[in-house]
Amino acid sequence: xxxxxxxxxxxxxxxxxxxIVRLHEExxxxxxxxxxxxxTRPAYEAAFDAIxxxxxxxxxxxxxxxxxxxxxxxTFIPNLTGRGALRVKVESVKVKAARRSGGIGARMMAFAExxxxxxxxxxxxxxSNKTRRxxxxxxxxxxxxxxxxxxxxxx
Amino acid sequence: xxxxxxxxxxxxxxxxxxxIVRLHEExxxxxxxxxxxxxTRPAYEAAFDAIxxxxxxxxxxxxxxxxxxxxxxxTFIPNLTGRGALRVKVESVKVKAARRSGGIGARMMAFAExxxxxxxxxxxxxxSNKTRRxxxxxxxxxxxxxxxxxxxxxx
Numbered sequence: 001x002x003x004x005x006x007x008x009x010x011x012x013x014x015x016x017x018x019x020i021v022r023l024h025e026e027x028x029x030x031x032x033x034x035x036x037x038x039x040t041r042p043a044y045e046a047a048f049d050a051i052x053x054x055x056x057x058x059x060x061x062x063x064x065x066x067x068x069x070x071x072x073x074x075t076f077i078p079n080l081t082g083r084g085a086l087r088v089k090v091e092s093v094k095v096k097a098a099r100r101s102g103g104i105g106a107r108m109m110a111f112a113e114x115x116x117x118x119x120x121x122x123x124x125x126x127x128s129n130k131t132r133r134x135x136x137x138x139x140x141x142x143x144x145x146x147x148x149x150x151x152x153x154x155x
Numbered sequence: 156x157x158x159x160x161x162x163x164x165x166x167x168x169x170x171x172x173x174x175i176v177r178l179h180e181e182x183x184x185x186x187x188x189x190x191x192x193x194x195t196r197p198a199y200e201a202a203f204d205a206i207x208x209x210x211x212x213x214x215x216x217x218x219x220x221x222x223x224x225x226x227x228x229x230t231f232i233p234n235l236t237g238r239g240a241l242r243v244k245v246e247s248v249k250v251k252a253a254r255r256s257g258g259i260g261a262r263m264m265a266f267a268e269x270x271x272x273x274x275x276x277x278x279x280x281x282x283s284n285k286t287r288r289x290x291x292x293x294x295x296x297x298x299x300x301x302x303x304x305x306x307x308x309x310x
Binding site for chain 1: 172237
């Protein structure tokens with residue numbers, strides 16, 4: 001197991017897809033019902049391709065050697081408010097359960113921030129389920145203000 | 156002044172831009188510093204063009220006759236979680252101050268939901284500043300669950 005400083009981050013490739021979904025599958029909240037099965041695989045592949053096609057979305061993986069130990073997605077959102085400031089939504093942030101609290105999440109968030117600056121964004125935003133209190137402390141330590149309520153409606 | 160049922164909703168055009176920014180300008184929270192001036196106009200125009208170019212973003216206006224009385228933006232986000240479910244972020248929702256509590260916001264949110272379904276999305280999401288308590292009750296009445304904390308970081 002390498003220290004967080006040795007973790008590499010790169011854009012996800014199609015061959016990473018099963019490992020990424022497995023990270024979401026082990027999520028204890030599990031409200032999204034994620035599981036990698038022959039039945040669900042086509043939907044994940046279609047979503048991966050939609051992300052890959054979109055110039056405004058990028059999916060990343062964090063690697064310890066060959067092993068995928070984390071993932072996150074960035075969505076760049078052109079927006080009028082804030083005098084036309086480009087925003088970045090950080091989405092689907094996940095670190096392998098066995099590797100949490102080891103600095104991998106902080107590495108991923110630092111990468112997200114660098115990438116946001118590089119592409120000219122002036123605001124990073126994310127939402128986190130109200131039950132994930134450790135995650136909230138983590139984001140606050142990184143300088144995020146818990147200023148908003150996050151609402152969701154399933155269709 | 157027409158009843159909310161007579162409000163029309165359509166995609167914004169470049170000629171609507173000043174009226175849209177004026178809606179954000181009258182926002183009492185004002186944390187975004189929005190104002191339509193000769194200095195800020197180029198940035199708004201660039202952001203409008205970026206939204207117009209993006210297949211994943213659509214900006215709308217609500218009209219009472221010729222008058223723009225509301226605005227909102229939809230961002231369609233391809234995503235792996237939820238078995239590859241497409242999400243829609245509802246953003247920059249604003250109703251003209253003099254016309255609030257008249258059903259315009261509900262009309263806009265119903266339009267957003269129809270459009271989300273039409274494009275195959277399975278989740279709507281939005282964030283709202285913690286101080287906007289009336290807005291929170293409004294979203295809860297429309298069936299949104301206040302399940303998440305919303306974090307922001309300015310760069």
